[in-house]
Amino acid sequence: MSNFVISCGGTGGHLAPGIAIAEALQESGHHCRLIISNKDVDSRLVKNYPQLQYARSPGMGFSMSPVKFVKFNIEQIRALVFTMKLMREFKADAVIGFGGFLTVGAVFAAFLTGVPVMLHEANRRAGRAIRMLAGFARRVYLPPGVNIKGLPRRMIHHCGYPIRKEIQRMPQDEARAKLGLDVTGKLLLILGGSQGATALNTWVTDNFEALAKDNISVYCITGLNKTAGGAIERISSDGQTARAVFTPFVDSMAVALSAADLVVARAGAGSIAEFARCRLPSILVPYPYSADDHQMANAQFLEQQGGAMVVQESELDRLLGEVTDLIFNDWLIKRFRENLERLDRANPVDRIVKDMASIAADPA
Known part of the structure; x- marks a missing residue:
């Protein structure tokens, strides 16, 4: 058996697949050690997985601001020293990085100590860290149809996003009961990713009156440090009570996804994979400032596959109409779910783990 260091902290999109692997x-x-950051999102997510072992690394995100750029480089040196010490003590046989600022130190530490490196890119446009570090890797896991220029094909394995095993669709009534939601009509989920999305949170408060008239309730996951929790109630046109619930975080994403009829969300690769697993149709609003506009690439791919609609943030004035048209269109919702089921047929976890084990056992 082998010892693996998994660098996956910093965002939910990096941490969740690291946990799955x-x-x-x-x-x-x-045996595994997961390198995570000191961010609140990491702390909140990992508390649900006490069976895993974690190491909190120094580090901060990249910035072109002169002061922050200096701090970034100092933190990268600290992270390198931290990871090299961890790898010696843990006697690591292999390292896998999921992108982000923590992966840089982990990969260089592995390279300097002769430990084989693997990288996983979830998005349909490879991030800066993965592109920069790919030349140090024995294997790079990429989404189907995605490649990195100049990278030999023998180094690439095409596979999907590793999903945590508890992300499974459950009966809608059961899921709503677990969330404590007593709603009779449609339920719209608002999800801005692990960091939240102020634009989507504001859209809910601005449009809930109109949604409530059609007996559409809302469950809005605002993101940590975005908006305090709370609830609003309104009487719909047929006398039913529609509710808007605001919560900073949910510990069971599968419950929230299973409770909803439709989700309006950012277009992170992890969220999209979980929508497919739970067969939840979506309207995707890509974050317009994501690196290399990767969220738009993710969203357009899912729309082309018939699993979502895309609305740009600059077009939020038409989002209400799209939501009400889609959420009551049973035929189209059914088609979306069928397409999501097709996209979810391949489970990449077993394939990745088998390949990782073979590389760790043969590091030459």
């Missing part, structure tokens, strides 16, 4: 590795008898 770590769980599968442990079930196969391997």
Whole structure:
């Protein structure tokens, strides 16, 4: 059995697949240490997985601001020293990085100590860290149809996004009961990713009166440090009570996804994969300032596959009409769910874990 270091902290989109891989590795008898950041989102998510072992690394995100750029480089040096010490003490056989600022130190530490490196890119446009570090890797896992210029094909394995095993669709009534939601009509989920989305949170408060008239309730996951929790109630046109519930975070995303009829969300790769797993149609509002506009690439791919609609943030004035048209269109919702089921047929976790184990066992 092998010892794996998994660099996956900083955002939910990096941490969640790292957890999925770590769980599968442990079930196969391997040992893991997950490198995470000191961010609140990491702390909140990992508390649900006490069976895994974590190491909090120094580090901060990249910035072109002169002062922050200096701090970034100092933190990268600290992260490199931290990771090299961790790898020596843990006797690491292999390292896998999921992108972000923590992966840089982990990969250089592995390179300097002769430990094989693997990288996973979830988005349909590879991020800066993955592109920069790909030349140090023995294997790079990319979404189907995505490549990195100049990278030999033998180094690439095309696969999907590793999803945590508890992300499974459950009966809608059961899910709503778990959330404590007593609603009779449609339920719209608003999800801005692990960091939240102020534009989507504001859209809910601005448009809830109109949604309530059609007996559409809202469950809005605002993001940590975005908006305090709370609830609004309104009487719909047929006398039913529609509710808007605001919560900073949910510990069970599968419950929230299963409770909803439709989700309006950012277009992170992890969110999209979980929508597919739970067969939840979506209207995607890509974050317009994402690196390399990768969220738009993610969203357009899912729309082309018939699993979502795309509305740009600059067009939020038409979002209300799109929501009400789609959420009551049973035929189109059914088609979306069928297409999401087709996209979710391949589970990449077992394939990735098997490949990782073979690389760790043969580091030459």
